[in-house]
Amino acid sequence: MIDLSVEIAGVTLPNPVLPASGTYEIDPVHDGFFSPAELGAVINKTIFMDPRPGNPPPRIWETPCGMLNAIGIPSEGLHRFLAEQLPGLRSLGPPVIVSIAGNSLREWRDLAAAIDESGSADMIELDLSCPNLEQGFIWAAEPQALSEAVTAVVEATSLPVISKLSPNVKDISEMAVIAEAAGTAVVSMVNSYLGMAIDIRARRPALGNITGGLTGPAIRPLAVHSVFATYKKVRVPIIGIGGIATWRDAVEFLLAGASAVAVGTQNFVNPLTMKQVIQGIIDYVEAGGFSSVRELIGLAHESPEV
Numbered sequence: 001m002i003d004l005s006v007e008i009a010g011v012t013l014p015n016p017v018l019p020a021s022g023t024y025e026i027d028p029v030h031d032g033f034f035s036p037a038e039l040g041a042v043i044n045k046t047i048f049m050d051p052r053p054g055n056p057p058p059r060i061w062e063t064p065c066g067m068l069n070a071i072g073i074p075s076e077g078l079h080r081f082l083a084e085q086l087p088g089l090r091s092l093g094p095p096v097i098v099s100i101a102g103n104s105l106r107e108w109r110d111l112a113a114a115i116d117e118s119g120s121a122d123m124i125e126l127d128l129s130c131p132n133l134e135q136g137f138i139w140a141a142e143p144q145a146l147s148e149a150v151t152a153v154v155e156a157t158s159l160p161v162i163s164k165l166s167p168n169v170k171d172i173s174e175m176a177v178i179a180e181a182a183g184t185a186v187v188s189m190v191n192s193y194l195g196m197a198i199d200i201r202a203r204r205p206a207l208g209n210i211t212g213g214l215t216g217p218a219i220r221p222l223a224v225h226s227v228f229a230t231y232k233k234v235r236v237p238i239i240g241i242g243g244i245a246t247w248r249d250a251v252e253f254l255l256a257g258a259s260a261v262a263v264g265t266q267n268f269v270n271p272l273t274m275k276q277v278i279q280g281i282i283d284y285v286e287a288g289g290f291s292s293v294r295e296l297i298g299l300a301h302e303s304p305e306v
Helices: 078-090 105-118 143-156 172-181 218-229 247-256 271-285
Strands: 007-008 011-013 017-019 060-063 066-069 096-100 123-129 161-164 186-190 193-195 214-215 238-241 260-263
Touching: 011 247, 066 161, 066 172, 066 218, 078 105, 096 105, 105 123, 105 143, 105 172, 143 161, 143 172, 143 260, 172 186, 172 218, 186 218, 214 218, 218 238, 238 247, 247 260, 260 271
Parallel strands: 017 260, 096 123, 123 161, 161 186, 186 238, 238 260
Antiparallel strands: 007 011, 060 066, 066 214, 193 214
8 A cells, every 4th residue: 555645743644745825715616527626736716805806807828738827826715715715615624724914924824823713724835926917015035024824923923934935936845844944834836937928919918817837737847947956955844836737747756855835827827737747656666666645746856866
């Protein structure tokens, strides 16, 4: 029997595969493809304290091997999330990660405290890095701001904190070190890269927000490099994100040092992706003569050439 379980900050995931926030709806349509109970963890679309509409359309633009999005994180707000969504996530079975975003340190604290008090979450993810908010501050882009936000949440909750970091910085591995020093239990990398497209027929920016976040297979080599560069700089676990489309991509992240992986854009292309990634990892572990997926984590660093 292959042991797929991994431990992230004291929380045991039955397998290392989860959706990236906002990329997989838990609803009857998606449940028809596979049960969310098969996932390593479940996560909500990031919530803010108050309801927000998101960015003006167009919000999505296809690019070679990827996608630009400027959704702007529409949110129903904390109170509706606690009443309507969180209980459903809790009932599914896998560990629950709640993704939050604050416009101020006070909001970060209040959101974290409320999620903790609900008793229905296993971890809290901080969306510190969304690059496509019409009016928003990228906390993960400034060392002091990143440190202050992480510290505020860590002080407000007893739950393990995941810091989702931005690649739109000089050195994301150094930002991971800062987040670790501030008390984060996990770092998640990478979020989308800032980009834009021009609609040549309309002769104007293709997105209503002008700029957006680039995701999809085009960014995977960059994301794998970020995980590899960070692995030996921090002691906290890493969740690898960025362009995972197949089980081979997921295995790359694990070998680079990720303890778990999150699938994002590919879920829109193929709703079965995460199920197929899980099975592919099982087959790879078995074919390699390993007994546990944990044996793969960081293995690429053990090569004599590294």
